[in-house]
Amino acid sequence: MGLFSFLTQELAIDLGTANTIILYNEKIVVDQPSIVAIDQSTGKMIAIGEQARAMHGKTHENIKTIRPLRDGVIADFNAAEQMIRGMISLINTKNPVFTPSLRMVIGIPSGSTEVEIRAVRDSAEHAGGRDVYLIYEPMAAALGIGLDVMAPEGSMVVDIGGGTTEIAVIALGGIVCNKSVRIAGDGFTADIQAYMRQQHNVKIGERTAEDIKINVGSALPDLENPPADYIVRGPNLMTALPIEVPVSYQEISYCLDKSLSKIESAIFNVLEQTPPELYADIVQKGIYLAGGGALLRGLDKRLSEKVNIPFHVAEDPLHAVARGTSIAIKNLSFPFLMR
Structure with missing residues (x-):
């Protein structure tokens, strides 16, 4: 049994639409954007995570960047499998000869259908998972926050x-x-892109919209410690000439209001x-x-x-769900874990 446990690696995975976080021995070993770059001619993965994100929106016809998850569920099965395998290989680089058996706990959205749950399970198994357990994300988040989920209270x-x-x-x-x-976050990013197009006549990509959200994103038009305006550079939609637009947090609070x-x-x-x-x-x-x-x-x-x-x-x-899955993998008797 001792040898078997030595050969088993327990991974807690928060397979997110924006970021994938993997914990091993309660430590975060992978925290990378959920994106892969694939060579169109061979179908092989050429970059993953931060490297692939740096290529996003800047590729030519031979390279395609894919975000395998959309709205919390797997949209591209092949890319998801390659991404999970690639993320796991980032941990196992220290010992390329010895490949341990993998036990995984993966967080999934609570509104997932049977088909979507099956897709996550299959991707994990194809990426080398021997024992795959699934946990709903809000339950994992509650565990990660430190709430007593077994208590008779809400x-x-x-x-x-x-x-x-x-x-x-x-x-x-x-x-x-x-x-x-x-x-959620992707919807906010799309709102910002649409707002910049309509209000300022400037075309921006996903990454720039994400930067705006991080730097001046706000839910309220009045903040006690307001951030400085963020300068956005891009092409004018009418003339295609470059323009600079300062964006304030009040504008972003207005544009995110509907969502x-x-x-x-x-x-x-x-x-x-x-x-x-x-x-x-x-x-x-x-x-x-x-x-x-x-x-x-x-x-x-x-x-x-x-x-x-x-x-x-x-x-x-950011890491609440991942920490919750890490707690769950140490307590596989939890009644809410799905096999």
């Missing part, structure tokens, strides 16, 4: 990722009610379904925000004002 988590926003009420080791909406309102209505929807005893627990404890979207300036304040329940941003929102 906890509510809002996980705003790249492709989906997962909202769930958790009690006694199970999800009582939940909603998964396909409005944030949809997330708010989804939160209300889940609260409506929540049993009264659990609702009382949630009002007392507050609602927890996780995922990259939780880093949007003023989001917790905006939601607290709208919903009238305090919102708390997790200590490390």
